[in-house]
Amino acid sequence: MAQSLATYIALPGTTAEAMEHWHEVFGGELEILRYRDAPMEGMPFEPDPEAVAHATLTLPAGVIAGGDAMDDGTDYPVRGSAYSLLYTTDTQEEARELFQKLLDGGGSVGMPLEVAPWGDLYGQVFDRFGVMWAFSCEAAR
Incomplete structure (x- = not known):
């Protein structure tokens, strides 16, 4: 596999909606895998089956990947100017x-x-x- 760099974003339960929106805006190829469709053997936690385990939006210029953040009590604000x-x-x-x-x-x-x-x-x-x-x-x- 060739080396690559992609952006990965963990969103608070809105990954599917965000990825679908970005797909509408930018086009590309969208793939969304929910936990209900993923093998669960060996998982150290029990996620919501509807949560996004992994999603990728492949664009000509790069890849945006992400998944729903697991609610572990940690607050990771999405909106900020430390990144774009x-x-x-x-x-x-x-x-x-x-x-x-x-x-x-x-x-x-x-x-x-x-x-x-x-x-x-x-x-x-x-x-x-x-x-x-x-x-x-x-x-x-």
Whole structure:
């Protein structure tokens, strides 16, 4: 197997909904495995059978993977600015379209999509799940 790097997000019971939303926005190939469909032998816990054990959204530019967080009493906030998913587009129109789709899906602007001091188009949007998406596109020069 070739080396690769994917983003993995554990969401609080909303992984299926988030992955389906991102699939609508970005396209790609979506696979969702629920615990009811996974072999349970040797599992150290008993998860909700409807919870997402593993999901992948494969896009031309990369992979987003995730699963439902197990309720172990630990609070892992999703919304924050310590991380973002950086999506670089080929055209400004594509960046604007994807940005708007996330807003239309219940998101909010973190930073308007506009020409940044370094000269490229850049902006941030928090989707309705609290995940920050940053968009970048080389500005026409």
